[in-house]
Amino acid sequence: MTLRLELFVDDVNVSLSFYRDVLGFELIGENASYKSLQYEQSRIAVQDIRTLEPGHPLAEAGKRGLGVEIVLEVGDVTSLHQRVQAQWAQSTELKRQPWGLKDFRMTDPDGYYWRISERRR
Template identity: 80%
Template sequence: MRLELFVDDVSESLTFYRDVLGFEVMGENASYKSLRFGESRIAVQDVRTLEPGHPLAGPGKRGLGVEFVLEVGDVTALHQRVQKQWAHVTGLKRQAWGLTDFRVTDPDGYYWRITEQRR
């Protein structure tokens, strides 16, 4: 699966996904960046490139009603990295289902649960 996130500021989103979370840039142009983290793929695209009337083109907070889940090999190390660089992050928590995770919100309000990989 690949996600495309429509954002207000592609540069700000790129900084978050590349520099804070550790995604690798795979392809890019001025209004679109393709990124990956292991097998996960996302793209960030300037929301102003959408056609007028597109259901995602309207103003307002983005990402409502969705939680993205990213499985990583070392959730503790990534959490430490994110905490140093980003204000909108929760603490690490061992969940009732047995996995440890943390939550972080990107510059446009997209909500991520970063969790350890299932064994």
């Protein structure tokens, strides 16, 4: 079983730049309004929100991703945190959590909330 997230965004190219250049995802497929990306075994896609059918629940106005925390587990969270901090102001400091793992939090250009965590051993 695999899980892939599809995030509906205002500007596909801005999102592509963020996920590729800031977080290090690799572009693996695309068309004009849809980009598929991969980071190790994790896959996401970004799609222009205007492509949704009228009346689609995700097309309604409101905060994107409300009630969801997207967690990306990586092998070297310290290096990724340094990379993100150098390019993206909307990220927190790296912190060891009470459950023992180090992580940091951030929002993407569309307000999706991410927790970037070291992998559980």
